[in-house]
Amino acid sequence: MKYLLLKHYRGGPTPAVDYAPMDHWTPQEVDAHVQYMNDFAARLDETGEFVDGQALSPEGAFVRSDGEGRPPVTDGPFAETKDLIAGWMVIDVESWDRAVELAGELSAAPGPGGEPIHEWLEVRPFLGESSTVTE
Amino acid sequence: MNESLLRELVPAVIGVLGRRGADFASAEDAVQEALIRGLESWPDDPPRDPKAWLIAVAWRRFLDAARAEASRRGRELAAKVKPPAGPAPDTDDTLQLYFLCSHPALPPGSAVALTLRAVGGLTTRQIAAAYLVPESTMAQRISRAKRRIAGLPLDQPGDLGTVLRVLYLVFNEGYGGDVDLAAEAIRLTRHLVALTDDPEVGGLLALMLLHHARRASRTGPGGRLVPLMAQERSRWDTGLITEGVKILQAALARDRLGEYQAQAAIAALHADARSTSETDWLQIVEWYDELLRLTGSPVVRLNRAVAVGEADGPQAGLKALAEVSPDLPRYAAVRAYLHERAGDLEHAGDLYAEASRVATSVPERDHLTREAARVRQLPRP
Numbered sequence: 391m392k393y394l395l396l397k398h399y400r401g402g403p404t405p406a407v408d409y410a411p412m413d414h415w416t417p418q419e420v421d422a423h424v425q426y427m428n429d430f431a432a433r434l435d436e437t438g439e440f441v442d443g444q445a446l447s448p449e450g451a452f453v454r455s456d457g458e459g460r461p462p463v464t465d466g467p468f469a470e471t472k473d474l475i476a477g478w479m480v481i482d483v484e485s486w487d488r489a490v491e492l493a494g495e496l497s498a499a500p501g502p503g504g505e506p507i508h509e510w511l512e513v514r515p516f517l518g519e520s521s522t523v524t525e
Numbered sequence: 526m527n528e529s530l531l532r533e534l535v536p537a538v539i540g541v542l543g544r545r546g547a548d549f550a551s552a553e554d555a556v557q558e559a560l561i562r563g564l565e566s567w568p569d570d571p572p573r574d575p576k577a578w579l580i581a582v583a584w585r586r587f588l589d590a591a592r593a594e595a596s597r598r599g600r601e602l603a604a605k606v607k608p609p610a611g612p613a614p615d616t617d618d619t620l621q622l623y624f625l626c627s628h629p630a631l632p633p634g635s636a637v638a639l640t641l642r643a644v645g646g647l648t649t650r651q652i653a654a655a656y657l658v659p660e661s662t663m664a665q666r667i668s669r670a671k672r673r674i675a676g677l678p679l680d681q682p683g684d685l686g687t688v689l690r691v692l693y694l695v696f697n698e699g700y701g702g703d704v705d706l707a708a709e710a711i712r713l714t715r716h717l718v719a720l721t722d723d724p725e726v727g728g729l730l731a732l733m734l735l736h737h738a739r740r741a742s743r744t745g746p747g748g749r750l751v752p753l754m755a756q757e758r759s760r761w762d763t764g765l766i767t768e769g770v771k772i773l774q775a776a777l778a779r780d781r782l783g784e785y786q787a788q789a790a791i792a793a794l795h796a797d798a799r800s801t802s803e804t805d806w807l808q809i810v811e812w813y814d815e816l817l818r819l820t821g822s823p824v825v826r827l828n829r830a831v832a833v834g835e836a837d838g839p840q841a842g843l844k845a846l847a848e849v850s851p852d853l854p855r856y857a858a859v860r861a862y863l864h865e866r867a868g869d870l871e872h873a874g875d876l877y878a879e880a881s882r883v884a885t886s887v888p889e890r891d892h893l894t895r896e897a898a899r900v901r902q903l904p905r906p
Contacts, residue, residue, distance in 0.1 A: 392657075435661065435662065435665060436665055436669075437665065437666075437669065438635070438662050438663065438664075438665035438666025438667075438669055439662070439666075440659070440662050441657075441658050441659065441662065442659070482634075482656070482658050482662070484632045484633065484634055515885070517884070517885060517886055517887045517890060518885060518886050518887075519698070519699055519886055519887075519888070520699075520750060520886035520887075520888045520889045521697040521698075521699070521886075522696060522697050522698075522699050522707060522736055522737075522743075523693075523696075523697055523732070523736050523788070524828075524855075525753060525791065525792075525795070525828055525831070
């Protein structure tokens with residue numbers, strides 16, 4: 391079963407740990423955080439559970455069609471970065487419980503002072519193909 | 526060159542290497558490499574004796590890898606590795622391979638991958654494509670699975686139940702990548718029937734054939750899902766149905782009922798009917814009762830409620846549904862259907878919409894969304 395782990399810039403329910411945004415951390419703290427993420431992905435690679443992962447820039451805009459023959463309309467860059475998606479990882483695991491376990495691990499990435507930030511991650515199941523036998 | 530011939534040889538060749546003293550993990554790797562080479566070179570340069578070719582190439586690969594490993598460790602090549610001695614005996618180690626690859630110590634996803642590679646003769650790339658994961662991830666999953674079962678004896682009777690479960694999972698996955706997993710599951714189950722003497726294997730094969738027979742009618746334009754009651758039954762494959770029913774009857778005659786035989790019996794009753802209204806729903810309910818007794822599965826309880834709704838009317842179906850856990854993914858869909866049948870269109874529309882929100886696949890979600898839209902447009906009485 392595939393799951394999407396979504397990392398927001400600062401989204402989700404009330405934060406468990408109140409920490410400064412990443413651009414206020416020391417370079418070493420940033421490095422440690424990034425290293426943790428990379429190690430996490432590498433471990434999943436070894437367990438055969440990693441599918442894909444990417445980080446997203448907060449830049450960008452909303453876009454919509456404005457009718458035939460007209461250029462698309464854009465709105466943005468985004469005023470509020472707080473709910474923006476910062477990155478995602480796709481995992482392929484045996485169960486929902488395993489997905490939650492892994493998300494919990496990823497959420498414990500270190501922040502200021504090397505302390506785990508306990509950030510909220512969003513875990514969403516993929517819609518798969520329908521199974522052959524249903525009755 | 527016939528790719529399927531090459532693939533069919535894989536388990537036997539792994540067995541030959543094993544009998545020459547190779548451990549399973551290394552033998553399986555060597556045969557996989559030989560297989561990939563065969564897929565490349567056979568079309569232009571087909572060998573006279575395919576099996577001998579595969580054994581020779583795999584054995585060389587195995588020896589090279591064993592030597593490299595030995596020199597890496599600064600040791601002599603392990604003494605237990607015997608040189609090839611004459612033609613290999615023709616005994617079939619394939620059954621042991623089925624057991625090993627579906628070992629209960631393995632998580633189902635890993636057992637599926639390992640079975641497809643070692644027993645099915647698929648390449649890692651094909652398996653990765655079928656399950657939509659990167660090839661490196663699938664390779665890791667397979668080597669971890671092999672490490673997990675390393676050292677487990679090959680010569681004990683395995684757990685047939687987990688083998689059947691794994692084949693059932695492969696069949697249910699359907700059609701991913703360039704490999705037809707349903708057809709592959711049928712091939713592997715057919716082979717297993719010849720190797721074993723358990724009526725449940727026949728039951729599983731019958732179940733697969735009877736469902737495979739409906740394949741063409743199960744999807745409509747744009748890949749949309751067509752439920753059983755709306756399927757064009759003239760498109761069902763009567764050859765597969767005849768074969769499935771015959772295999773099922775032979776299995777049932779052995780008088781050792783199991784869940785796959787019971788499921789196949791239900792599929793056979795559907796196959797036997799020209800329409801939903803001509804279906805013997807009373808007998809189907811009886812088979813669900815058997816199935817429930819055998820498995821206690823909540824999904825069976827849910828499907829039984831549908832059958833009860835057809836046999837004794839929607840109110841009876843809803844009563845049966847009251848005993849089912851609402852947490853099941855298809856619970857709302859069944860409830861919606863029974864409410865529609867009972868004429869409660871208002872409720873049915875909302876329930877179909879709810880069902881589409883909790884659907885676990887895209888075709889199912891789209892189908893349920895269409896059902897919600899359809900019911901909401903029906904004239905209210």
